[in-house]
Amino acid sequence: MSNRFNRVLFLTTPAALLATALVASGQETVPPPGWPEDTAVQTEAGQQIPAGALGIAQIETPRVATLLQLRGVTGKGVVILKSSDSQDCLTLLIRFVAGDFGGDGISARAAEPIRLIIRSARVADALVTGGDVVSNMYRVSSRTDDPKADIVIESGLRESHGFVLNPGNSILADIFGAAVSRTACSAL
Numbered sequence: 235m236s237n238r239f240n241r242v243l244f245l246t247t248p249a250a251l252l253a254t255a256l257v258a259s260g261q262e263t264v265p266p267p268g269w270p271e272d273t274a275v276q277t278e279a280g281q282q283i284p285a286g287a288l289g290i291a292q293i294e295t296p297r298v299a300t301l302l303q304l305r306g307v308t309g310k311g312v313v314i315l316k317s318s319d320s321q322d323c324l325t326l327l328i329r330f331v332a333g334d335f336g337g338d339g340i341s342a343r344a345a346e347p348i349r350l351i352i353r354s355a356r357v358a359d360a361l362v363t364g365g366d367v368v369s370n371m372y373r374v375s376s377r378t379d380d381p382k383a384d385i386v387i388e389s390g391l392r393e394s395h396g397f398v399l400n401p402g403n404s405i406l407a408d409i410f411g412a413a414v415s416r417t418a419c420s421a422l
Contacts, residue, residue, distance in 0.1 A: 283419075
């Protein structure tokens with residue numbers, strides 16, 4: 235019995251150590267940005283990140299298509315995040331898709347611009363490192379006073395929409411990573 239126990243222990247120990255390391259690395263937090271949290275920031279192009287937020291996502295010209303009960307929204311946009319050094323902002327291009335069951339016929343048209351406020355360091359870190367942000371993995375709210383929201387829908391969507399923010403503007407960004415650039419910002 236002792237040999238069998240030792241064999242089982244020998245075989246399961248590496249798996250347990252690996253699982254522990256993965257859980258521990260998943261619980262690491264991103265340090266907060268250097269900008270004071272209660273500071274609103276404006277880029278040189280005029281985009282504003284409100285106080286209490288780490289960044290924004292803007293999709294200026296989305297398209298919406300409906301097919302009977304299904305409704306889908308797609309577009310390309312930009313994410314602007316406060317940098318960790320309080321000097322400027324980080325900018326990256328994104329692809330955006332959303333959908334829900336709010337369709338009422340068959341049509342395709344331009345939709346109103348979409349603006350999302352990013353409040354969570356987890357969301358900001360995922361975008362900067364090239365990871366997809368899927369709405370059902372985070373707390374999404376349309377209420378700006380929701381203190382637990384990771385992402386706040388400011389305009390263009392409803393809470394019933396599920397959406398994905400995909401960093402980059404081409405399939406090459408999926409392979410090599412999205413380009414992150416720096417933009418001049420100043421506190422308001």
